[in-house]
Amino acid sequence: MAHRNSSDARQQAIVIGGGMAGLLAARVLADHFESVTLIERDGIATEPKARKGVPQGNHVHGVLAKGQEILSRLFPDLVPALVAGGAAPGDMGRDFHWHHFGVWKARFDSGIGGTLLTRPFLEWHIAERVRVLPNVRILEAAVDGLAFDPGGNRVTGVQIRSQADGGSLLTADLTVDASGRGSHAPQWLEAYGYRRPAESIVKVDVMYASRLYRPGAGRRDWKALMISPRAADKKMAAVFAVEGNRWLVTLGGLHGVQPPTDEAGYLEFARTLAVPDVYQAIAAAEPLTPIATHKFPANIRRHYDGVKPFPERFLIMGDAACSFNPIYGQGMTVSAREAMVLDELLRERTRQGAGLDGLPACFHKKIVGIIDSAWGPTTGEDFRHEEAMGERPWGTALIHWYTGRLHERCADDTSLALAFYRVMHMIDPPAALFRPSVIARVLRRRPTPADGVVSIHGLRAGAHR
Numbered sequence: 001m002a003h004r005n006s007s008d009a010r011q012q013a014i015v016i017g018g019g020m021a022g023l024l025a026a027r028v029l030a031d032h033f034e035s036v037t038l039i040e041r042d043g044i045a046t047e048p049k050a051r052k053g054v055p056q057g058n059h060v061h062g063v064l065a066k067g068q069e070i071l072s073r074l075f076p077d078l079v080p081a082l083v084a085g086g087a088a089p090g091d092m093g094r095d096f097h098w099h100h101f102g103v104w105k106a107r108f109d110s111g112i113g114g115t116l117l118t119r120p121f122l123e124w125h126i127a128e129r130v131r132v133l134p135n136v137r138i139l140e141a142a143v144d145g146l147a148f149d150p151g152g153n154r155v156t157g158v159q160i161r162s163q164a165d166g167g168s169l170l171t172a173d174l175t176v177d178a179s180g181r182g183s184h185a186p187q188w189l190e191a192y193g194y195r196r197p198a199e200s201i202v203k204v205d206v207m208y209a210s211r212l213y214r215p216g217a218g219r220r221d222w223k224a225l226m227i228s229p230r231a232a233d234k235k236m237a238a239v240f241a242v243e244g245n246r247w248l249v250t251l252g253g254l255h256g257v258q259p260p261t262d263e264a265g266y267l268e269f270a271r272t273l274a275v276p277d278v279y280q281a282i283a284a285a286e287p288l289t290p291i292a293t294h295k296f297p298a299n300i301r302r303h304y305d306g307v308k309p310f311p312e313r314f315l316i317m318g319d320a321a322c323s324f325n326p327i328y329g330q331g332m333t334v335s336a337r338e339a340m341v342l343d344e345l346l347r348e349r350t351r352q353g354a355g356l357d358g359l360p361a362c363f364h365k366k367i368v369g370i371i372d373s374a375w376g377p378t379t380g381e382d383f384r385h386e387e388a389m390g391e392r393p394w395g396t397a398l399i400h401w402y403t404g405r406l407h408e409r410c411a412d413d414t415s416l417a418l419a420f421y422r423v424m425h426m427i428d429p430p431a432a433l434f435r436p437s438v439i440a441r442v443l444r445r446r447p448t449p450a451d452g453v454v455s456i457h458g459l460r461a462g463a464h465r
């Protein structure tokens, strides 16, 4: 820690929201500020249960490899504790049985690891680790607005509403908004004469319907079973082996296709997916919970990097900055990467003896690349559905042709599947899929049975190249 004097003091930081982005921000800020107050209207997780402020907690949440790497850096004992608690470690190539774009992906040891668990279990483990940080205080309260200096140039804290003391003002040297997709930062800024951020919106109308099951008897060669549609099909599903020897099953639909929430309808929806595997799995399993639903109308990206002027000492991150179509499982990893940017920027300033001025502009500019690396490929996939409303980038048709061929080739080319997984898990940038060696494999003639490739229930013998 540094900068104990002058207006660049790093005494108090405030984080609004105790979801994944807020917890990670608090963890990082604890290394740079005397004291950090994390304000969460639900109070942070005290048990592995879905809570009101994070309704998506009932649904399948995958942590991408990059996200897991960052979590392990911030909390070295986290992944072992998750696994000891029953979460299933899994290899993307070996343990995920994935029907995507009309084909089963090749199965192979990819070395790309993940952990299968429920979102509340993960959030609770992280919350427990943030709670015990000696300089982090958790406050159960709702933030109502920002406080500014008399000139309106600098955020000096937040106005809060709590059961304990009604309304009050909390001051801080830095305030981070991690209050999720419903963030009021645009209105709070506007109230002080700032421009609202421009928004990019890509409409997808996703609905999830999820429940926990006790798996039926029998051996399976997967820990996660996923069915992702090939347009114009709009039905998808995921079965994740999670802690407690249970399965978390999510059925989903796009663009108004809605999985039913009654017993018979739920099974029937599963039966009519592109392949019968999820239906067969859940028909033989025992439901443990009611069916929970969640609707996600659109990807929303708020371009805070373009708001000029922007007040000092105020940052926006996580879903508050960009909320992605959940079917690609990116939100938590993007939040983790943004937390690392915040950490790096503060470290850099400490090294240079620099203060906090200019930090928001730097932060919002730096996270553009991270958001782009998720937004581009996934909204690109969303645009395969003609109902996806939003601004289609130039060249979308060509990219669809190329990536469609790549997806198909991942059924029998493990090198391509690996390249794809590395991008999907944010280990490599999307440009890695356009390296000459990858292009050459995508464009190569598809192997035929005469080439000696034999398909055995999605496992392709002779195909591990």
Ligand SMILES: Cc1cc2nc3c(=O)[nH]c(=O)nc-3n(C[C@H](O)[C@H](O)[C@H](O)COP(=O)(O)OP(=O)(O)OC[C@H]3O[C@@H](n4cnc5c(N)ncnc54)[C@H](O)[C@@H]3O)c2cc1C
Binding pocket: 016, 017, 018, 019, 020, 021, 022, 039, 040, 041, 042, 052, 053, 054, 056, 059, 060, 061, 062, 063, 064, 141, 142, 143, 144, 178, 179, 180, 181, 208, 294, 296, 317, 318, 319, 320, 326, 327, 328, 329, 330, 331, 332, 333, 335
């Ligand atoms: C159905 C669904 C499935 C998803 N699946 C995945 C997945 O597989 N993988 C993945 O990485 N991501 C997934 N996501 C995205 C992921 O949930 C988020 O990106 C991630 O949790 C980061 O969100 P966040 O912390 O910014 O916001 P949230 O998790 O929404 O947390 C915001 C927090 O702020 C609190 N809050 C809000 N307003 C206030 C206020 N005024 N004062 C105080 N507190 C406030 C809320 O109570 C909440 O706790 C999914 C999302 C959905 C909707």
